[in-house]
Amino acid sequence: IDSLHELSWEAEPALSLPTLVVVEEPKDRGMRFRYECEGRSAGSILGASSSESSKTQPAIEKVKVTVSLVTKDIPHRPHPHCLVGKDCPHSSLIKLIHIFSFANLGIQCVRRKELEASLQKRRSLNIDPFQTDLSRGIEDIDMNAVRLCFQCELEWEDGKKDCLKPVVSKPIYDKKATTTSQLKITRLNLDRGPCTGKTEVYMLCDKVQKAHPGIVEDCTQGSGHPALSLFGQSLG
DNA sequence: GGTTCCGTCCC
DNA sequence: GGGGACGGAAC
Numbered sequence: 001i002d003s004l005h006e007l008s009w010e011a012e013p014a015l016s017l018p019t020l021v022v023v024e025e026p027k028d029r030g031m032r033f034r035y036e037c038e039g040r041s042a043g044s045i046l047g048a049s050s051s052e053s054s055k056t057q058p059a060i061e062k063v064k065v066t067v068s069l070v071t072k073d074i075p076h077r078p079h080p081h082c083l084v085g086k087d088c089p090h091s092s093l094i095k096l097i098h099i100f101s102f103a104n105l106g107i108q109c110v111r112r113k114e115l116e117a118s119l120q121k122r123r124s125l126n127i128d129p130f131q132t133d134l135s136r137g138i139e140d141i142d143m144n145a146v147r148l149c150f151q152c153e154l155e156w157e158d159g160k161k162d163c164l165k166p167v168v169s170k171p172i173y174d175k176k177a178t179t180t181s182q183l184k185i186t187r188l189n190l191d192r193g194p195c196t197g198k199t200e201v202y203m204l205c206d207k208v209q210k211a212h213p214g215i216v217e218d219c220t221q222g223s224g225h226p227a228l229s230l231f232g233q234s235l236g
Numbered sequence: 237g238g239t240t241c242c243g244t245c246c247c
Numbered sequence: 248g249g250g251g252a253c254g255g256a257a258c
Binding site for chain 2 (some may be wrong): 249251252254255257
């Protein structure tokens, strides 16, 4: 991830431990989750405010950080999909002391048949940031959305260790899935018309979600009522 | 039996 | 590395 996740060293009064703060969220859309069978890297998740000219990196100091995927909804359970990248031998990434960046991470989705096995593997790595029940079913896990979860272990001068509370990013959605992808206008015959109405506007869209009627509100009339009703058509 | 989704292939 | 195509599975 080319996003900046930084440690805040302001101590919590009771614990006198630093807290983890996500200062740059991952870009939530625009990346397609990739299957392992595609035999390629899964790309690099950009930071939400990343631009062509400036790419940010996570900044971490004197800590051991584990990054893994968890479910979008609370409680954040381990997600069967895997984090992949150069530094990711497993479905999660463990960074040791003095490593600063989390570049080139992608999300590799797991086949339906292999979901259980994937979670079993995560269990064997002992990664369950929020101590949820790993044996629970996978029926209610959204396969088109994940969050990054950052865990941090501090090692003090005297060798003692402390675990910080894990933090999660905002959700990251699969670009390929119709349910989570952004509505895309593929054709539009007009982009304006008189406020007296009666102008027919045709709009063809890709990635139309079933759950949404595809209504665009015309704010110029101030009523808040939909002024245009558009029929979406999936071109797929 | 039609439609949507999944997993894979390939440009 | 982004994204379309497509066959078969699932709904």
